[in-house]
Amino acid sequence: MFAWAKWQSYLPSEPQGDPIELSRIMWDKYSPLMLAHDVSSGMKQLRNQEKIPGLAIAKTVTASGIEEQNKPEYAVDGKITGKHWSAAAPANLTVDLSTPQTAAAFHVFLYSQDTRSYQYTIEISVDGENWMQVVDMSTNTDISVKEGYFHPFTAGYDFRYARLNMLHNSANNSVHVVEFKIMSQQDLEKLDEMDSVQVQSPDHGSNP
Helix, strand or coil: CCHHHHCCCCCCCCCCCCHHHHHHHHHHHHHHHHHHHHHHCCHHHHHHHHHCCCCCCCCEEEECCCCCCCCHHHHHCCCCCCCCEEEECCEEEEEEEEEEEEEEEEEEEECCCCCCCEEEEEEEECCCCCCEEEEEECCCCCCCCCCCEEEEEEEEEEEEEEEEEEEEECCCCEEEEEEEEEECHHHHHHHHHCCCCCCCCCCCCECC
């Protein structure tokens, strides 16, 4: 018989010590580790991102296809750890901002729970007919990460429509977009104020 099977402990039936003081001691001891992990794990950045909805949130969005109940609206709901839009590749997602807006960056969050990679491009248009490509990730082989792909512009672009063309998924025949964020210069400044950690920003992903 194992000794621990016979071991008994006798706990006091009355509270011992000052619970507030004990809580303070525990916080002083472990909070630096918790805060450090919050940054190193990327969770701080994700929470900061969700605090800034961007220009596309709740705007009209259409897609060339859909799988099951994974609606395109999920890609502009401001939640970067929630539901996603999916469709058979290749497929595209188009956001209508209602009126021309000045944007400073795109931030694309894709499924990132394994070692898959995605390839895509982003185009913008003022009238919905004439399009200009501003992001080219058509040869990307980087593994998709929860921090997403960040594409800043060297100069602001004015456009009403933004189209995310999902071309390929290395894992299967579907593409999965958790969030397609369109960010203004003011949004980027707010992120800086939050002292956010740097997100993945591939040099080959954005055009000047």
